[in-house]
Amino acid sequence: MKWNKLVPLVLLSFTVVMAGCGSSTDKGATQSTTQPTATGKKLTDVKVVLDWTPNTNHTGLYVAKDQGFFEQEGLNVQIIAPGESGADTMIASGAAEFGVSYQESITQGRIQGVPLVSIAAVIQHNTSGFASPVAKNIKTPKDFENKTYGGWGAPSESAMIDSLMQTEKADPTKVKMVNIGDADYFTAVKRDIDFAWIYYAWTGIDAELRGEPMNMIYLNKYSDKLDYYTPVLATNEKMISTKPEIVKAFVAAAAKGYQYAIAKPEEAANILIKAVPDLDPKLVVASQKWLSPRYQDDAARWGEQKKNVWENYANWMLEHKLLEKNLDVDAAFTNNFLPASTK
Numbered sequence: 001m002k003w004n005k006l007v008p009l010v011l012l013s014f015t016v017v018m019a020g021c022g023s024s025t026d027k028g029a030t031q032s033t034t035q036p037t038a039t040g041k042k043l044t045d046v047k048v049v050l051d052w053t054p055n056t057n058h059t060g061l062y063v064a065k066d067q068g069f070f071e072q073e074g075l076n077v078q079i080i081a082p083g084e085s086g087a088d089t090m091i092a093s094g095a096a097e098f099g100v101s102y103q104e105s106i107t108q109g110r111i112q113g114v115p116l117v118s119i120a121a122v123i124q125h126n127t128s129g130f131a132s133p134v135a136k137n138i139k140t141p142k143d144f145e146n147k148t149y150g151g152w153g154a155p156s157e158s159a160m161i162d163s164l165m166q167t168e169k170a171d172p173t174k175v176k177m178v179n180i181g182d183a184d185y186f187t188a189v190k191r192d193i194d195f196a197w198i199y200y201a202w203t204g205i206d207a208e209l210r211g212e213p214m215n216m217i218y219l220n221k222y223s224d225k226l227d228y229y230t231p232v233l234a235t236n237e238k239m240i241s242t243k244p245e246i247v248k249a250f251v252a253a254a255a256k257g258y259q260y261a262i263a264k265p266e267e268a269a270n271i272l273i274k275a276v277p278d279l280d281p282k283l284v285v286a287s288q289k290w291l292s293p294r295y296q297d298d299a300a301r302w303g304e305q306k307k308n309v310w311e312n313y314a315n316w317m318l319e320h321k322l323l324e325k326n327l328d329v330d331a332a333f334t335n336n337f338l339p340a341s342t343k
Contacts, residue, residue, distance in 0.1 A: 064257030
């Protein structure tokens, strides 16, 4: 949950990148090069930028590359880490044709004029929430009172905490907010922090493996408006308008990768471990087993996005003064590039 501290910089970074690149920007997303394979088939080079360090949110992409799904769709895909400007800026500017983003940041970015578009939901339901060591006895949002929250200082954090506490008529002013920067959950709660915002699939599973039990307050338990898509695969408007066949090919291959991970979580985990050997193998395997059934969950097909999910969260952001105006929801996401239903 690090995207929030970068969101206010998205528009500025996007403007700087576009100005610095000039005409060279088009050589990224809209002027993809091709190269021949051993069989003589030409592949189109594209980049996909991750939102953070590699983890099980990204497994389908690594599977698609390892199993040749991208190549079958005519693509030579390079998976890259985000630069200092962040993944959203790279996607929007064309420095990378595709990337991993979030409904939260795309919503706020589009209000600022950033041309990001979500093309698939990686996970069907929000698996994030507020976590705390069991010893802190934080079981509901009311228990946030007189506790210390460790975050990164974004307005969305206090708005989220206020929103959840209001459902139980608790007093948000009794929560102490501390900026912990890049410190992880385990480091923070061993110091002066009582609770933090995490993804259970990674940090929660890690806590299980460490034998450090936690209480987890999932956001979507308290409001349908908070059951948003996080993360998503994204591209920019120019790719969609000028290279729709590449977008369709990318999404088709990614869908195969995530479907493989759904059907074969342990094998998929091993593919991720092979690609990123610095990861803890036990954590990757355990995380993958927990997350794989949640990729598609109750949707008709992997990647499916619903308009009401985008509307609900945008309305929540507007209500909490995190947006300056209404979101054009139809322009923020599309299901047009997804393969046919698998359910």
